[in-house]
Amino acid sequence: MPGGAWTLHQVRHSALTHAAEDGANTSTLLAYSGHTSVASLARYASVFPEALVHWQEGRDPATRRR
Template sequence: MHWQSGTAQLLPRLIARRTRGPLFLTDRKAPAGTPTLDVCPETGRARLSYRRAEEIFEENTRLPTNPLASPGDIEDLDGWTLHRLRHSALTHDAEDGTSTPMLLARSRHASVRSLERYARPGVDSIARHVAEGDPAARRRR
């Protein structure tokens, strides 16, 4: 795994001196029969499932996603999804000129066609790209 510096700085707090076991844990003990690799040896709690992580993320992004809503409306709001977060990161990378092989590796997609949904540059990135390739602008540098 590769982490950006902000995430890397937060990891020691999340790890809390643990040296093995899953990183993201459920709130309760793992049920009997849970594979050993999916149980924290320190707390006995189970690895958090992707589905539950998605639910928690969606619940906790409802107000930031809807800044004009009141907290009383939170049950009727939709938050972000982990897939949308991933989509956003890949879109920003594509807009910043990240190469296709790097986008494929980062997204873990096997086909360039699967990247089409992410590589939809916005108006600003297209304008920046055109300006960078403008021969008149290059001569002024």
């Protein structure tokens, strides 16, 4: 983080976000995080728009043929 070290909370948020961006499903993310509700998980796992586009392109049959 700019100007300082990462906190444990920031590392946890980052790990869950990367897992979500790598395609982990909701059940996996809930187990990984220890959360029991999707609402609380959503505060930690925020997928960046670029990662969503990349994920969608990988599943689009027209894109995969190129």
